[in-house]
Amino acid sequence: MTREPYIRRQRDEHGRKSVAVLPVHYPKELLTALDLLAVEVWGPPGAPRSDAAGRIQAYVCSVVRNALAFLASGGADVVDAALFPHTCDSIQQLATLASDFGGWKKPTLTFLHPKDPGRPSARRFLVAELHALAGRLEALAGRRLDPERLTAAIALHDEIDLHRAALLDGRATLPLDDRALYALLRRGEWLWPEEHLAELQAARAKLGTGRPAASIPVLVTGYVPEPSAILEILNGAGAFVAADDYAAVGRRVVRDRRAPATDPWEALADRQLAAPPCPTRVADQGPRMRHLEGLAERSGARGVLVHVVKFCEPELFDVPAIRRTFEARGIPLLYLEGELEAQLSGQAVTRIEAFVEMISGAGGAA
Amino acid sequence: MSGAAAIGVDVGSTTCKVVAIDGTGALLDRRVEPTDPRIERQVERLVGEIRATAGRELPVGATGYGRKRVAGARALTEITCHARGAFARAGRAGTLVDMGGQDTKVIRIGPSGEVLDFAMNDKCAAGTGRFLEVILGRLQVPFEGLAELVAGASRPVPVSSTCTVFAESEVISLVASDEPLDGIVKGLHVALASRVAALARGVPAGDEILMSGGVALNGAMVASLREALSRPVRVLPDPQLTGAVGAALSVLPGPAPR
């Protein structure tokens, strides 16, 4: 694990403890304010790291199976605790399976998102749940949460999102290939936020200085851009990700630019609720489809790539609506299912290339 | 063969096809062999043979899984090439069902031969030629006379499993319980055709379906597909060469023939 030396350095040089975090949404601001390093575990991709994957049935997604194998193999032993947000039924079960029946021995933290968050009850619960998590994190960090530091952490993550949004929205004027851009954005999954911010600022300076080598804009929606070969194939075929709605990336970029509430807890709750609509939080389909249409419109996307992890119920439930939405707008859609495999199958490569040939008209019209 | 204008190569998972076409897209020459793991060498030899007959250099278009391993060729996916090939052969827009060894594709072709939309089977083999091959092999039913066998069956014995492994065990137990062999074979074709029909959802009603790929040579499958889709199915001439012809068309100099 290349992150391991980094995590150790953070501990040795800055005295920071670290927390492994399962997908997708969690109040990272709390961790930052308590000087805890968040290190996200999206699978990890590739073959499971140990045979513990066999403790979960093969009809469960590879994010969850790989995560158990990874934890059980000691892959995350360098961190001090693991946080399992309530993303779906499978991750909910993983939290109890790993911590109660073996695989994860260090502290287990959970975080529940209220569903249908527009209700007063849901908002009250969210604030209470944030407090509850903060209490657990305080115990882990061995310090009290200072409200001023929380306010500062909220401002820091707001700024990070400002840059992430700028890079994603100005994508067409950024002379980077998709693999490089995603590598940059996804380093935020484990870098100390201030370091991530510095990298984002540097990249932002390149905005408007060129174009991606590929020229056909597509909108991508899905879980996580793995394997990253998918981006290379896309670029190689002449298309690039002009608009992003990956759960791991775009769906966590808050674009709400209202002044934050003075009470940091209210501000934190607002930030949680202001993220783009995500099916793992059972967002209403209406606003989500309008969000996707907006992304397609602003980026001039000529095609939509739906890239989901097999068996991922939250993503799968929205696929019919996504199909309906873009069919009505006459924008072609490619549906691609993966299992976090290390390599793309030949068939997947063919599908992506054929899709780009189709939307570009390359060799299409006889 | 002085009229040869382009060469098309289709390196599929089971067979390797190389064709030469003239300036109007007519098929002049062909080579079909089981795919050799050493693709480069095999393609070089086959293309060389065709070039020798033509007596000059010709542009090469390549498609199929091995398309990027064909030196000096313009590589396009099977989807685009099948659409072009089918369009040239049929002379019109429509929906193409291509059933090969490992893939089944449904391609909607637009009024100028362009791809409007496509769908492929998911990664298990349940909707492909391999599914039939495995189970017919297990039942020791020869390919010859398959169409007659199925046509003569009084009723299909339903085979519900769509997974190849499960279907195999289901078929074995059907045989053990004395279900008629012809009915089981018909049932298999019905099951496979319904998988393909599911891929072909949303095809405009009344459209004649074009069919290509090696499985199109199996009359029983064509008949089952006709039934499952409840519309006419027309098998393209030399159905297994459609992709190679399309690849050749993609490198034909000048405006493509209509």
Added chain:
Amino acid sequence: MILRRVQYEAAARAVGPFLAALDDWRQRRRKRPARESPFAPPLESLRALKDMMMVHYLSGRYADGAVPVAWVTSGFPVEMLRTLGYHTVYPENHAAICGVQRIVPALSDAVEAQGYSRDLCSYVRSDLGSLDTGRSPVGRLPRPDLLACCTNICQTVLYWYRDLARRFDVPLVLIDTPFIYGEPAPHQTRYVVDQLEEAIVVSERVAKRPLDREAFSETVRLSREGSDLWGQCLDTARNRPAPWTGVDGFFHLGPVVALRGTEACNAYYRTLLDELKDRVSRGIGGLKGEERHRLLWDNLPVWYATREITTLLGSQGFNFVCTTYTNAWAEASSLIDPANPMESGARSYSQIMLNRDLPNKLRLLERLSREFAVDGAVLHSDRSCKPYSIGQIDLKDRLARDLGIRTLLLEADHNDPRSWASELAANRIGAFMESFS
């Protein structure tokens, strides 16, 4: 409206029972083919059950326009809706009927064509497919005025009900029950209580009447009594031989799922309990032959193959005497206190097995195994139910290790027969039975 109401009442009170009796009469006149069955003759109560469920579905055909109609998840705190006079429809129950009738592949095909993945829960595919094709074994379901969803059984139901809300354009009330790791935190219970209050407001508005809190308390009492009676019925199988097979419970479950909180439901279980006790006193077992081995079943039934599985096992003297699935409804309302229905209801509905961590499930499995003196367990690994299935591989190992019982993990899908391979399953079950000798 008034006419509709008369039709509904007539269907519920007069026509329904008449038709049920007619059907019953027809059944008895029909010569049954002699079939090798390892089971004792069916319970007498089965007829009353059939009548009751038939009336329920028949009256449902006339319910829309007559009374408010709610579509409800199996774990929803239905007592408030009952008190407000809703006719309740359980799409899960309806989907299961489609499963038993083996029409799910056709229904699923219809929604798969719209982009619904085959990897989604087969209940959802069945019900949405039934809506799209108009095919249903019960004729038709009344159109909902309200959708009532509780996530204590899974998050899946929320995606499902949200889809229904879009189709029908009616309000959706949600009880979002935080998953309980260890013990529930006070703010989690508070959240559920708050939501119950919010749900009542919406349900009142749709029903156009206020909730009579006294009547509500009475419904809660009935509901709790129903759960208790159901639990007592299940408990009769602690006797040796068990007076029925545990999977009979899959079918006798109908009233406590769909009519919980009504006197009719409780009356039915009193009758059933009497009959079961009578069988116990006379030493009649669920199997015709000797009950050689007693089994536990975990997870949802395999609706289309229940008979196939139990016959195979029953013919060798293996009887299911308890299931975690049927037990869930003995738990559902068991903690509700009529004097304090909101707080106790929030606790009760949050603490069902599927909403709690795996150590809790292990304790339940071990308790059932001991109390029902089982010597084997079949864990149905259900492709369509991840929250119920994840963890089973470890649970199975622990049962074998800690209690020394024999276990089988049987992979299937509760409603979609396309994931079922008869021959392979028969082999596994055969090997499982051989392991006892």
